[in-house]
Amino acid sequence: PNSELKRSPLHATRRRRCTHVISYLFLPRRLPALMDSGECSNSNPSASSPAAAGVWAKLVPADSAYPEVAVAEGDAVVCSLVAPAAGGEELAWCEIRRGGDASSATIRNLSSDAIIVDGRVIQQELVDIKPGSKIVPGPREEGHLVYTFDITAAKDHDKNNVKILLDIENAKCSICLNLWHDVVTVAPCFHNFCNGCFSEWLRRSSSKSRDKSQSAACPQCRTPVQSVGRNHFLHNIEEAILQAFSSLQRSDDEIALLESYASVKSNLVLGKQKNQSRKRPLPPASDESNDEFPCPQCGTEFAGFRCSPRAAHIQCNGCGGLMPARPNTSIQKCLGCDGSFCGAYWYSQGVNSSHCNLICNQETFRMISQHHISRLPDTLHGGNPYEKDITERCIQKSGKTLQAVISEWIAKFDNKELDRSRLQLNNVEAITSRTYLCK
Secondary structure, rough: HHHHHHHHHHHHHHHOOOOOOOHHHHOOOOOOHHHHHOOOEEEOOOOOOOOOOOEEEEEEEEEOOOEEEEEEEEEEEEEEEEOOOOOOEEEEEEEEEEEEOOOOOEEEEEOOOOEEEEEEEOOOEEEEOOOOEEEEOOOOOOOOOEEEEEEOOOOOOOOOOOOOOHHHHHEEOOOOOOEEOOOOEEEOOOEEHHHHHHHHHHHHHHHHOOOOOOOOEEOOOOEOEEEEEEHHHHHHHHHHHHHHHHHHHOHHHHHHHHHHOOOOOOOOOOOOOOOOOOOOOOOOOOOOOOOOOOOHHHOEOOOEEEOOOOOOOEEEEEEEEEEEEOOOOOOEOOOOOOOOHHHHHHHHHOOOOOOOOOOOOOEEEEEHOOOOOOOOOOOOOHOHHHHHHHHHHHHHHHHHHHHHHHHHHHHHHHOOOOOOOOOOOOOOOHHHOOEEEEE
16 A cells, blocks of 8 residues: 555655666566655765766656766766665666767666667677667666666866866976966977067077078077967966966066067067979989999999999988998998988098099098087077077186087997987987997
8 A cells, every 4th residue: 555655664765865766677566656766876875975076977767757867987887776675775787988989978788687778678788879879777668767868068067167287387488487478389399488588589599690591499499490479378378377376476577577578479480491492303322223423332343342233222411422232331321310421431441532523521421439529510509599609608617628528428428427318319329429420
C-alpha cells in the first residue's frame, strides 16, 4: 500500500544530497511503484556538492519530474541506487568521458546488462556519443527512463572568460627586465618588449650604425628586425597581470619616461628582404658535364689522388668550384654551417691558384685555433653597433688583447665551460678547437 511505501527505508533515501537520477534498470520489476522514491548517486560523494568542479556535461531525463545527471571531469562514473529490502546500494552503470574534440564524448557500459545508445545495444564496448545522443540504461526502452546527452556551454560560470596559465617571467621585457608596458612585438622572431624600451634601443642602434640601410637587431636574439608593431592581445594580458599582481606596477615617473621614448604607434617596416639574385644559379654538384667549374684532380693527379670517370663531386660554397667528394676527410665540410669549402682541401693536396683559378683562399676555411682576429667584426651581435661598442669596452677594461680573450674563450669552449646551446652553430657538440670552420 502507498501508506506503507511512504514509511519505507527507500523513501528516506530521498533526503540524501545526490547529483544523479535513478535508473529504472536496477529496480526490481515487481515494485514499479518504487521508481518515484528512488535516487541515484555519484561515485564520488564530493562531486554531489554545489561546489563540485569540472562539470562539463549532463544527462537530461525524458521525464522532467526527475533531475538532470551532472558529469564531472574528476568523476566520470554514473551510478544507480538499488533498493532491496535490506537497504540501498550504489552500482555503476556507465562511464562518460570527453572525446577528441569539444563536441564529442565516449560512453562505456559498466552494468551487468546491456544498454542502448542511439538505438544500438551496447555490452561493454566503448562508444562515441555527441550532444543529442539518446541513452537507455537497459537492454530495452520499455520500463527504463530515456536520457539525452548534452555538453554544457562552458566549464566556468562566466563562459566569456578563458583561463590562461602564464609564467610572469615570460611576460617581462628583456631590456628593462620589468613587466611589459605598451608591449610591442618584433618580426620575424616575435620577441616582445616595452614600446619605450625598444624605441630607445632602435634610436641608439640607428645613430651608431654605419650602414643606414641595415636593419636593427632584436635585443634578445640578434635576428635582424624586419618590422615591429603594438600587440593589443598581449596588452590585455599585461593589464590582467597588473590587476592580479599590483606590486608589479611601475611608478608614475617610470611610466612617463617610457611613454616619452615610445615611437611605435603602428606597424613599422624596418628592413626589406633582399631581392633574389637574377644571376644564373650555380649548377648542381653532381653535374660532371659542366666545364665552367672544373675540378683540378679530374685531369691531373695531386697528392696521389685522381678522380675516377664517374667520381662524385662537391661544389664549394665560397668560389663555386668543384672538388671530389671524399667522406674520409674532415677538411671539406664546415660543421658550423654545413657548407662545403675547398681552400683547406686544395692546400692539403698541394693545389694552388696557379693550377686552377677557382680555388678559395686557405684563410676562408681553417681550424678554430688557427683563426686570427685583429678586431671585432661588424657582423657581431647581429650587426648592432651599440652592443659591439659595449663588448669592445669590456675587453679593453680587462687589460687583455682581443686575441688573448678569444684564446681564453676557445679554451673554455674545449672544456665545455660555455653554454653551447646558445651558440649559432650546427653540430655544436661535435666541434672542438681543432675543427675546421668557415669565417
